[in-house]
Amino acid sequence: MTIQWFPGHMAKARREVTEKLKLVDVIFELVDARIPYSSRNPMIDEIIQHKPRIVLLNKADMADKAVTEQWLRFYREKGITALAINSQAGTGLKQIVQESKVLLKDKFDRLKSKGVKPRAIRAMIVGIPNAGKSTLINRLAGKNIAQTGNRPGVTKSQQWIKVGKELELLDTPGILWPKFEDQEVGTKLAVTGAIKDTILNLQDLAVYALRFLEKHYPERLQERYKLSELPEEIVELFDQIGDFRGCRMPGGYVDYDKVAELVIREIRTEKLGPLSFERPGDLTSVEEIESNT
Numbered sequence: 352m353t354i355q356w357f358p359g360h361m362a363k364a365r366r367e368v369t370e371k372l373k374l375v376d377v378i379f380e381l382v383d384a385r386i387p388y389s390s391r392n393p394m395i396d397e398i399i400q401h402k403p404r405i406v407l408l409n410k411a412d413m414a415d416k417a418v419t420e421q422w423l424r425f426y427r428e429k430g431i432t433a434l435a436i437n438s439q440a441g442t443g444l445k446q447i448v449q450e451s452k453v454l455l456k457d458k459f460d461r462l463k464s465k466g467v468k469p470r471a472i473r474a475m476i477v478g479i480p481n482a483g484k485s486t487l488i489n490r491l492a493g494k495n496i497a498q499t500g501n502r503p504g505v506t507k508s509q510q511w512i513k514v515g516k517e518l519e520l521l522d523t524p525g526i527l528w529p530k531f532e533d534q535e536v537g538t539k540l541a542v543t544g545a546i547k548d549t550i551l552n553l554q555d556l557a558v559y560a561l562r563f564l565e566k567h568y569p570e571r572l573q574e575r576y577k578l579s580e581l582p583e584e585i586v587e588l589f590d591q592i593g594d595f596r597g598c599r600m601p602g603g604y605v606d607y608d609k610v611a612e613l614v615i616r617e618i619r620t621e622k623l624g625p626l627s628f629e630r631p632g633d634l635t636s637v638e639e640i641e642s643n644t
């Protein structure tokens with residue numbers, strides 16, 4: 352789904368999340384494990400304030416395991432609970448309930464000491480478009496969507512999904528915008544496929560991706576496109592990939608648009624294996640997350 356974010360939409364999205372915040376004990380902030388920084392909403396901390404939160408690094412199956420480990424360590428050191436999950440396959444989801452209980456133990460103990468009847472923990476998912484919110488909700492839901500709303504004459508109330516006995520999840524996620532005014536963020540969102548209809552030039556996108564691969568995953572690049580060594584110039588890299596994969600124009604010249612399209616498609620479909628485009632060593636990412644938390 353492509354959403355056009357205008358100031359009015361952003362304000363509305365923020366208002367909706369703020370409203371629902373009152374209903375829940377904990378927020379599950381869903382980000383893309385391949386780009387945990389770029390797939391965040393830039394105002395998330397300001398929006399959710401002091402509400403307990405678990406960062407869920409989703410699509411961990413598509414990310415570089417070693418880098419995801421670094422991210423988990425990074426969050427742990429900051430005192431933020433974070434988990435790597437795969438919503439599609441359902442891996443890592445059990446821990447969400449466990450960690451929620453840990454985070455909310457004090458609050459629930461306090462309620463208990465005041466004589467409040469025990470209840471399930473209430474949570475909501477928040478994330479940018481395409482982070483995997485619906486996939487996660489469906490996975491967690493199974494068949495347990497509680498039909499509480501939509502009755503005629505009854506104001507549509509929130510619907511809650513029961514996840515085991517101990518957790519209830521709002522059935523609609525909070526959708527927030529990414530930091531799209533930052534060009535590098537936009538590029539990474541486009542490379543990973545979060546933004547499909549991109550205003551970015553496809554060749555520019557492929558140049559960015561290939562330079563990144565040259566730096567961080569040179570062997571994968573060489574292996575995929577049978578390159579005995581990596582050329583100095585990016586245009587030569589386009590030429591060699593184009594030659595190898597037969598991306599030519601009628602005159603026999605390499606078609607750079609075709610090469611760009613092929614490279615981006617193959618990255619998005621994991622033909623080059625699981626990749627992470629951001630790591631905590633990335634200075635700007637770390638500074639921003641630190642100053643935000």
Ligand SMILES: Nc1nc2c(ncn2[C@@H]2O[C@H](COP(=O)(O)OP(=O)(O)OP(=O)(O)O)[C@@H](O)[C@H]2O)c(=O)[nH]1
Nearest residue numbers: 352409410411437438439480481482483484485486
């Ligand atoms: N490989 C992989 N793909 C996933 C995972 N989670 C979601 N996806 C895929 O990511 C895409 C986006 O997932 P959605 O659940 O539609 O994302 P969303 O956040 O609800 O998106 P919006 O409705 O645009 O806000 C879909 O193609 C999913 O199949 C995951 O853990 N691993």
